[in-house]
Amino acid sequence: MVTASQNETQRVVLSARGLTRDFGGFKAVSNVDLDVHHARVHALIGPNGAGKTTVFNLLTKFLQPTSGKIEFLGTDITKTSASAVARMGLIRSFQISAVFPHLSVLDNVRVALQRPNNLAIQFWQPVSALDRLNDQAMALLREVGLENARHALASELSYGRKRVLEIATTLALDPKVLLLDEPMAGMGGEDIATVSNIIRRVGENRAVLMVEHNLSVVSDLCSRITVLQRGQILADGDYATVSNDPRVREAYMGRDDD
Numbered sequence: 001m002v003t004a005s006q007n008e009t010q011r012v013v014l015s016a017r018g019l020t021r022d023f024g025g026f027k028a029v030s031n032v033d034l035d036v037h038h039a040r041v042h043a044l045i046g047p048n049g050a051g052k053t054t055v056f057n058l059l060t061k062f063l064q065p066t067s068g069k070i071e072f073l074g075t076d077i078t079k080t081s082a083s084a085v086a087r088m089g090l091i092r093s094f095q096i097s098a099v100f101p102h103l104s105v106l107d108n109v110r111v112a113l114q115r116p117n118n119l120a121i122q123f124w125q126p127v128s129a130l131d132r133l134n135d136q137a138m139a140l141l142r143e144v145g146l147e148n149a150r151h152a153l154a155s156e157l158s159y160g161r162k163r164v165l166e167i168a169t170t171l172a173l174d175p176k177v178l179l180l181d182e183p184m185a186g187m188g189g190e191d192i193a194t195v196s197n198i199i200r201r202v203g204e205n206r207a208v209l210m211v212e213h214n215l216s217v218v219s220d221l222c223s224r225i226t227v228l229q230r231g232q233i234l235a236d237g238d239y240a241t242v243s244n245d246p247r248v249r250e251a252y253m254g255r256d257d258d
């Protein structure tokens with residue numbers, strides 16, 4: 001019998017069909033089909049130049065596809081603008097740092113919370129005008145384990161905790177699908193463990209799609225992995241399936257420098 005929660009994790013929230021992008025005749029992404037599910041962490045991996053960033057740019061509408069179709073929450077967004085899809089809840093992090101170094105951790109989250117509430121026009125008001133967002137901000141800080149650092153300046157946080165604060169400011173936008181671009185880039189072991197735990201928790205009630213080069217992170221966190229090579233899907237499935245695929249081993253897994 002399929003339970004309600006199984007049904008939820010089988011729910012596709014973002015899908016692409018035949019996604020293709022040419023750059024002057026060169027197909028950076030070619031005929032990619034992708035399904036991203038609610039409450040799962042999904043990895044997009046592949047060697048350098050495989051097309052991962054281009055797929056992210058296409059899904060978030062920073063780039064227009066040459067052909068193909070993208071659906072988000074059942075709506076065709078192929079021709080929708082990047083700002084409109086962000087407002088719908090398809091949010092990308094780690095490309096644009098949303099952290100203000102001279103604001104406290106709590107104020108960073110409160111400022112981020114203004115945006116979905118359409119309060120940006122009140123930005124000139126004193127920060128105390130944001131007090132009504134305190135409960136929401138503290139709930140978010142608890143979600144990512146930064147509640148005890150709420151009064152610290154963002155600039156005082158360790159590199160790993162700054163990335164965690166970035167996740168919190170992204171969560172303030174209430175993403176239905178969160179796209180993370182190499183969340184572990186530049187991190188050491190302890191920070192990787194912290195950020196992995198946060199992503200796992202965040203992925204319990206949202207879809208997460210991440211580009212990640214660190215394969216031990218991918219095997220630990222991701223229930224589904226899509227492998228790209230030269231713009232095309234080479235393999236798709238759980239870690240055991242893709243890591244045992246001889247084509248993947250040849251193209252990617254055999255390399256231990258990534």
Ligand SMILES: Nc1ncnc2c1ncn2[C@@H]1O[C@H](COP(=O)(O)OP(=O)(O)OP(=O)(O)O)[C@@H](O)[C@H]1O
Pocket residue numbers: 023028046047048049050051052053054055
């Ligand atoms: N604006 C562009 N114009 C021309 N070619 C591009 C453009 N953007 C990407 N490409 C090419 O498309 C291919 C895929 O690039 P992309 O950056 O998507 O790969 P990637 O998998 O993200 O690589 P990496 O892991 O190195 O970041 C590469 O050959 C790249 O040179």
